[in-house]
Amino acid sequence: MEPESPFIPYLARLQSVTDLTPDTKLFNLELNDPAMRDNFDYSPGQFAFLSAFGVGEAPFCLASVSYRKAGLEFAVRRVGTVTSALHELEPGATVGVRGPFGNHFPLEDYKGRNIIIIGGGIGMAPLRPVINTIIDHRDDYGDLLIINGARTPQDLVFAPEFDIWAASPRSRVELTVDRGDEAWTGRVALVPDVVKELKPSPENAITITCGPPIMIHFVLEALRMLGFSDHQIVTTLEGKMKCGLGKCARCNVGEYYICKDGPVFTFEQISRFIEQF
Amino acid sequence: MTFVMSKEDLRSWLGQLMEERTLIAPTSTDGLILFQQIARVEEVVLDFDNTVLPPKGCFFPATETLFTVQREDGRINLIPSVVARETVLFGLRPCDANGIALLDKPFLAEPSDTLYQQHRDKTILVGLSCNKVSPECFCTSVGGAPNDSSHLDILLTKIEEGCIIQAITERGKALLPLKQAPQTEAQPPSPPCPEVVPVAGALEVIRQVFGDTYWSRLADRCIHCNLCAYVCPTCYCFDVRDYEDGGRIERVRTWESCQSPGFTRIAGGYDPRSSGGARLRQRFYHKLLYFAEQFGAISCVGCGRCVKFCPVNIDIREVVRDIQSLGVKGGA
Incomplete structure (x- = not known):
């Protein structure tokens, strides 16, 4: 018996598909093999590949938390061929799952600290399990500030969960959009400007930020202006990936592979990379 | 273990190998020297600088199916590809054997790429030393040598009478014909010296x-x-x-x-x-x-x-x- 190829995905059943925004759906999957279901443990920040058989495979961060044992969740924005094929699927369909891959946010190390979450667009997907872990273990962490921006109010990915997050003790949810609509009474501002407006204190704080590269660039600038050190600012890097195993070399940046050395890095680490992504 | 094999014995040994295994060796196609599966021993070319393409495709093919998806009564089965045939890769240059050893590093790092591993496990490497260098060669500047036997199972060096055969590994030894010429004192020609690059x-x-x-x-x-x-x-x-x-x-x-x-x-x-x-x-x-x-x-x-x-x-x-x-x- 040959050892199983690391390219063979686990088969999983699509349990539910929920529209999150006009172009993003939440997929909840259950692995077909009951033994695998129990063994598939993962941490916030890790990712897995989803297969739409016949179309291909792409990496997505796990948007659920492992310990809730309520299925594997992925927030998938329709941007390419694999994501379009996934969007066509109905509950009951079979997909492939390979993972979990990569490192994770070291939440154990953040205990007792104030946590600032800054997410833009689909960048909220890896941040959702961080937020849920904190609110499920609320006494372990200090204040929680969530700054979430999107292009329009309709594009705020986890809108139905904002009330739950905000209801957690010592937690605030601050929303912003690039363009409002008739119903929107909230902020119309860019995420980095909201950071400057709210002026979170760097003292005993960790910032976790995910979003489009341009947002990250200016958020980083704003945080540094407020006195945050690069080791207090954590992000996930995105890279083209075909294996998740450090073999295909697509996500190679300097001496690192985003798929196995990342995707989670502090800006202190990133600033030491020989090549800047 | 080192001995001299005549040209005739080399041909008949290759013929034997082909009976049980796939033999891949340099051949001439439209004037290009390429590694190809050998149907007749006469196709094997021993007089060449190097092949146009390296032999990496024997282990990491330019295109290869990882698995096939089978649908049966609405159920999906994934059928992984397997490598069945034992292969002899014959006539590769020491630099290319070194190339395979370098490919091993990412592909065999945990978790091992099982398909690559199968290709490696089922393939015996019979190398051919370089008696001359090409204008582009610089193997000695990157840790190699025209007669480097590391990463090979058997190394051949062409001489006037035929080939000096050195069995490097046990696996290589087992591949050699049982009836052999006595051990030889024959010294291979001293290797040529390629260009030095800093x-x-x-x-x-x-x-x-x-x-x-x-x-x-x-x-x-x-x-x-x-x-x-x-x-x-x-x-x-x-x-x-x-x-x-x-x-x-x-x-x-x-x-x-x-x-x-x-x-x-x-x-x-x-x-x-x-x-x-x-x-x-x-x-x-x-x-x-x-x-x-x-x-x-x-x-x-x-x-x-x-x-x-x-x-x-x-x-x-x-x-x-x-x-x-x-x-x-x-x-x-």
Whole structure:
């Protein structure tokens, strides 16, 4: 018996598909093999590949938390061929799952600290399990500030969960959009400007930020202006990936592979990379 | 174990090997020397500089099905590809054997690439020393030698009377004919000396020249044809995609190159390495620095194929010299 190829995905059943925004759906999957279901443990920040058989495979961060044992969740924005094929699927369909891959946010190390979450667009997907872990273990962490921006109010990915997050003790949810609509009474501002407006204190704080590269660039600038050190600012890097195993070399940046050395890095680490992504 | 095998005995040994195994050896097709499966012993060519393509495709084929998707009564089964046949890869140069040992590092690192592993396990490597060097060769500058037997099971060296045969591994010994000529004192001809390239000097300063405009200037003449990666024994970047053909679905791995536009482009269109200069620099930095940091050896074996075939004469030996001189200037 040959050892199983690391390219063979686990088969999983699509349990539910929920529209999150006009172009993003939440997929909840259950692995077909009951033994695998129990063994598939993962941490916030890790990712897995989803297969739409016949179309291909792409990496997505796990948007659920492992310990809730309520299925594997992925927030998938329709941007390419694999994501379009996934969007066509109905509950009951079979997909492939390979993972979990990569490192994770070291939440154990953040205990007792104030946590600032800054997410833009689909960048909220890896941040959702961080937020849920904190609110499920609320006494372990200090204040929680969530700054979430999107292009329009309709594009705020986890809108139905904002009330739950905000209801957690010592937690605030601050929303912003690039363009409002008739119903929107909230902020119309860019995420980095909201950071400057709210002026979170760097003292005993960790910032976790995910979003489009341009947002990250200016958020980083704003945080540094407020006195945050690069080791207090954590992000996930995105890279083209075909294996998740450090073999295909697509996500190679300097001496690192985003798929196995990342995707989670502090800006202190990133600033030491020989090549800047 | 070393002995001399006559030309006739070599032919009959190859004939024997073909009966039980797939024999892959250099052949001449339209004037090109290529590794191909041998149907008749006479097809094997022993007089050549080096093959146009390295033998990496024996282990990491240019396209290979990883698994097939089978649909049965609405159920999906994934059928992994397996490598069934024992193969003898005959006539590879020591530099190319070194190339295979370098490919092993990423592919066999945990979790092992099982398909690559099967190709490796089922293939015996019978090498052929170089009695002369090509103008592009520089194996001795990157740790190799024209008669290097490391990473081979058997090494052949051509001499007037036939071949000196050295069994390097137990596996190689077991492949040899039972009836052998007595051990020989015959000394192989001393190996030729290829060009010397200052690799060590360049590696000392390579970090200092990352931001130099050298890379974009060099890339101005690069047409990003990927030929350098195609002919390279150690380039291993790949792509994975699905093909659906009349209900049959296969997931296929193909060679890819860091020189391709879009190699690093992510969903949504952002490409962190969109310029030609950054892509060309990646080729050299991955080979000379990143791979070495990760696996302890640079991923170049000095075969010189990229030098020989580059349509715009980008020459890794020149690049190494340029890195060294730019670094020295920058440091002064």
